[in-house]
Amino acid sequence: MTTLAQEPYEPFEESEESEGFEGAAGAAGAAGAAGAAGAAGHPEGYATHDVTNQPPPLAPYDASDDPVLLEGVRREGAVWAEDGLRRLGRRAGSAEAQEWGDLANRHEPVLRTHDRYGNRVDEVEYHPSWHHLMRVAVGKGLAGAPWADDRPGAHVARTAGGLVWGHTEAGHGCPTSMTYAAVPALRAQPELAKVYEPLLTAREYEPGLRTPTEKRGLLAGMGMTEKQGGSDVRTNTTAATPTAEPGVYTLRGHKWFTSAPMCDVFLVLAQASPAGGKGGKGGLSCFLVPRVLPDGTRNTFRIQRLKDKLGNRSNASSEPEFDGTVAWLVGPEGQGVKTIIEMVNCTRLDCVMSSATLMRKTLVEAGHHVRHRSAFGARLVDQPLMRNVLADLALESEAATTLTLRLAGAADRAVRGDAGEAAFRRIATAVGKYWVTKRGPAFTAEALECLGGNGYVEESGMPRHYREAPLLSIWEGSGNVNALDVLRALGRSPAAAQALFDELALARGADARLDTAVARLEAGLTGASETGARRLVELMALTLQASLLVRHAPPAVADAFCATRLGGDWGHSFGTLPDTADLDGILARALPGEG
Numbered sequence: 001m002t003t004l005a006q007e008p009y010e011p012f013e014e015s016e017e018s019e020g021f022e023g024a025a026g027a028a029g030a031a032g033a034a035g036a037a038g039a040a041g042h043p044e045g046y047a048t049h050d051v052t053n054q055p056p057p058l059a060p061y062d063a064s065d066d067p068v069l070l071e072g073v074r075r076e077g078a079v080w081a082e083d084g085l086r087r088l089g090r091r092a093g094s095a096e097a098q099e100w101g102d103l104a105n106r107h108e109p110v111l112r113t114h115d116r117y118g119n120r121v122d123e124v125e126y127h128p129s130w131h132h133l134m135r136v137a138v139g140k141g142l143a144g145a146p147w148a149d150d151r152p153g154a155h156v157a158r159t160a161g162g163l164v165w166g167h168t169e170a171g172h173g174c175p176t177s178m179t180y181a182a183v184p185a186l187r188a189q190p191e192l193a194k195v196y197e198p199l200l201t202a203r204e205y206e207p208g209l210r211t212p213t214e215k216r217g218l219l220a221g222m223g224m225t226e227k228q229g230g231s232d233v234r235t236n237t238t239a240a241t242p243t244a245e246p247g248v249y250t251l252r253g254h255k256w257f258t259s260a261p262m263c264d265v266f267l268v269l270a271q272a273s274p275a276g277g278k279g280g281k282g283g284l285s286c287f288l289v290p291r292v293l294p295d296g297t298r299n300t301f302r303i304q305r306l307k308d309k310l311g312n313r314s315n316a317s318s319e320p321e322f323d324g325t326v327a328w329l330v331g332p333e334g335q336g337v338k339t340i341i342e343m344v345n346c347t348r349l350d351c352v353m354s355s356a357t358l359m360r361k362t363l364v365e366a367g368h369h370v371r372h373r374s375a376f377g378a379r380l381v382d383q384p385l386m387r388n389v390l391a392d393l394a395l396e397s398e399a400a401t402t403l404t405l406r407l408a409g410a411a412d413r414a415v416r417g418d419a420g421e422a423a424f425r426r427i428a429t430a431v432g433k434y435w436v437t438k439r440g441p442a443f444t445a446e447a448l449e450c451l452g453g454n455g456y457v458e459e460s461g462m463p464r465h466y467r468e469a470p471l472l473s474i475w476e477g478s479g480n481v482n483a484l485d486v487l488r489a490l491g492r493s494p495a496a497a498q499a500l501f502d503e504l505a506l507a508r509g510a511d512a513r514l515d516t517a518v519a520r521l522e523a524g525l526t527g528a529s530e531t532g533a534r535r536l537v538e539l540m541a542l543t544l545q546a547s548l549l550v551r552h553a554p555p556a557v558a559d560a561f562c563a564t565r566l567g568g569d570w571g572h573s574f575g576t577l578p579d580t581a582d583l584d585g586i587l588a589r590a591l592p593g594e595g
Helices: 026-039 067-075 079-092 095-106 128-139 154-165 173-186 190-200 336-372 384-415 419-450 452-456 462-473 479-492 494-505 512-524 533-552 555-566 583-590
Strands: 110-114 120-125 220-223 239-242 248-254 265-272 283-290 302-306 317-330
Touching: 067 079, 067 154, 067 384, 067 533, 067 583, 079 154, 095 128, 110 302, 120 302, 128 173, 154 173, 154 336, 154 384, 173 190, 173 220, 173 265, 173 336, 220 336, 248 265, 248 283, 265 317, 265 336, 283 336, 336 384, 336 419, 336 462, 336 583, 384 419, 384 533, 384 555, 384 583, 419 452, 419 462, 419 479, 419 494, 419 533, 452 462, 479 494, 479 533, 494 512, 494 533, 512 533, 512 555, 533 555, 555 583
Parallel strands: 220 265, 239 265
Antiparallel strands: 110 120, 239 248, 248 317, 265 283, 283 317, 302 317
8 A cells, every 4th residue: 555655746747657637657557558559450549438447336335344333333232233234234235225226316206196087196106116225124123113122222223224224325214214203202192002003113114005004014204394484383383173082183284394205104293272171272282194094095185296305306205285184192282392302302313323324325435436546646545635535534424423323322221211311312312413414515525526527427326415415404403403402401401411421521531632622511501502502512512422432433533533623633624634643544444445
């Protein structure tokens, strides 16, 4: 491997070995020689159809071949899942699964509102590749399965599976995420949970609208936001009117962003009219809305249109209209936000997971390209500045993956009754959601740039990843919403703040830069305001990531992260690690087999 002490190459200095941008040295030079030899008998000179100095296809590869992922799985209590995770990683990186991801996004869902006779059907048709992806995801336990698994670490195993299977494509992760998140919310109404939970936790993917109890497995969606309020769900105007049957209401209204409309059931927020004489208080409440009623008839769920989104194209996002739609109350009237908040906590974790997955996937793509591409006399991976960029991306990816698995571990222990982990989860998930999803777009842009013009072409897959990245900081609350949620947790739950500092204390004394940052964070909590909320939450995220890396990552990784993210030696873009950073050590960990 070329060392960092090699002579710098001047890209614009013409010499006998340099013509244009890429010159003729290294692999490029060999290609030029081959072309010259073949041109001797060619009447037009060089054979333009010869392809040289291009990387081979990445697939097949092992999407689980990541020490950071595997170490986190063991650390957070899911070592029993490792073999299955490795099998899933090989399948995710197979040429077949990668093609499924591509086709599901090239052939987007189509809305069919009526059948040929004029009957309203409100169905969305997907490409077969979508169903292939869904069948694997549900079958491998990436939807509701952990809630039916008593093994410690079940929720960690699911998150790790998402970090691996997400290498295929991101859109189908939406219905699996919502199904996972619906189970704890539905438990607020035990009689409904008794009917639906066994089907939501099943590992059977059975598409098509049928009576829910006649299917082997169900998917769940959510309908929260409306056009006039967005994240301010208390302004919702969808009305819920009680019927003569206890717990049953009819809904009338229009939801603004309801994804995966072919799910079997939805948790929906609506303003309940007081159930006169029945103890109901009215107000914003949570309801279960099935697409097909128990008697087999279609519930009113009129899909007005599908959103034309920037990315996430494989996943249909719709605007459903309710008009006499039958719904069952979940939890008490007037406590809709409290009932559904557990669902939001789960889906926010999945936003962090999906961002970390995109980082890892695009880093793998960038690393593969630069290993096989030569320019200016050497392989790109051996160029000092490119190595700096890759190492900086690797730091960010490791920090994101490590935090994701720590949050999954907290979730797993919280649902098993650990109050301290529940308090940590309350604040750390919002912190992670804010920061990791914010880093995603800049990360994917830099990874794309490593491929140059090749990365800007749709065939590379990188534009799809780039379009996906901003979504994750918007779904389940934009940056401002999550920053304000952290302030709310600090104000209302002293145990949450204490849990965060207890976690940071586990690395006390290991790195002076981290200790200084934690002291700065403690001081910043005094008089914390909305205006400074983003700065405060960013510092929380960086100190939390740094503390995890100091405790669990190799010194090369922890030192470079603390030096840049906390120590002030950080440029304004990726690829600005200081000269003292151990780039070789960082890259050997991030890209196994690099060299």
